[in-house]
Amino acid sequence: MVGILVAVLVWPLVHLGLVAQARVDPWELFGWAMYSKPAARVQVAVEVERAGRLVPLRAMGEMRRRVAEYARARTALGLFARPDDLLRAIFESDPSIEAVELVLRDVSLDLDSSFLVARDERLRFERPTPPAGS
Amino acid sequence: MGGWLAWTGSDDDDVALDKLRGVRRLVLITLALEGWAALRYVPYSSSPGFYGAIALALGVCALLGWRDRFAAGSVRGALILELVMVVCAFPENGNHQYLAIVWLSLIALARFGVEGASRRASADEARVALQAIRWIVVGGLAWSGVMKLRYGYWLGGEFLSFRIATDPGFAWIFAPLVPDAELARLVALENRIGAGPFRAQAPLLVVASNLTWLAEIVLPAGLLWARTRRLALLGSLLLMAAIQAGAREFFFAGLMVGGLLLFDARDRMRIYVPIAGAGYLVWLLWSDLAAWLGGGATP
Secondary structure, X not given: OHHHHHHHHHHHHHHHHHHHHHOOOOOOOOOOOOOXXXXXXXXXXXXXXXXOEEEEOOOOHHHHHHHHHHHHHHHHHHHHOOXXXXXXXXXXXXXXXXXXXXXXXXXXXXXXXXXXXXXXXEEEEEOOOOOOOO | XXXXXXXXXXXXXXXXXXXXXXXXXXXXXXXXXXXXXXXXXXXXXXXXXXXXXXXXHHHHHHHHOOOHHHHHHHHHHHHHHHHXXXXXXXXXXXXXXXXXXXXXXXXXXXXXOOOOOHHHHHHHHHHXXXXXXXXXXXXXXXXXXXXXXHHXXXXXXXXXXXXXXXXXXXXXXHHHHOOHHHHHHHHHOOOOOOOOOOOOOOHHHHHHHHHHHHHHHHHHHHHOOHXXXXXXXXXXXXXXXXXXXXXXXXXXXXXXHHHHHOOOOOOOHHHHHHHHHHHHHHHHOHHHHHHHXXXXXXX
């Protein structure tokens, strides 16, 4: 019992590190930091490259659900959220897609100005090369 | 080890067994009803059959776990079911689910034999489990205050201003502390990029904001000292009520209030558990009740 207790009491120290280093949402993962700051919000837009041209992907149905799922995971887990499932679905949906760019917009309350601000980040993923001989 | 564990208090055999029975029932009821409530939200709503079956099984655990005879199996069953639920829905879990898992684990490690030769051993284990649960309450409250201090959004009242602007419930609660013009300014702010400033301009709101994190650090320290425990308990319950008036995290609050009541020398769980259960049910059915009452009033 003491082991469980000590782990629970020490966990928030680890949680502080996860928030600082991996951008985990302070509200998540039992760090006792709910309501310590406005909840994180990451919006995800997808752009795809065909024949060297980057255009927005109009995600519908199942694809839209996967984008929303990744946005929620990215909001909660920060850098620990992996877009692998989303990327696989996008590349499988259209063989002409050469690359995918995920545009992540992190909306937060800036403490210095006390205004809501956005920080954009672009992640680029090339179509995986099929294994030789396939 | 036993020394510092007992800083949160130590119970007689009968009281320890009664309190552990009470907290066991509270956690099982909380998980059963939370399982149903969760079905309204993503991702639980996307697999209603799976999560509904888990909620049903948690309900069976809560019913069987009411009796000491079936307590051990019910607690372990509920623990496994809740772990499955958390893993399947990860990372979209409520923090009360983690809290319940930790408490259930502590309860599961205590024996439930309350008769005959095992009674003494059961009471000893119940006492340690209760001390650990009380420490988690102390640590949780204190960490909540430290986190508010660490992230800085409570020092200038930014967090409360933001919530007043975006949550009508917060606006209603804090209206008495904020001048009309400032309240109107905050409520008019939209939850969009470029909106602001959210820095509090009402002195009373800044005071309330700073008193919150200060109380979250000071009150748990008071719970550790026998001479201040009753006062700190009363203060902590009032603080919890004040926070919940705005936050409305009912399952988390239900567990935390139960944990706080364990600091009372007497067994308060006997009264609290039915009240909490009824409160959960009313909240769960609130929208249906409101619709029904509204429908009844309409000619």
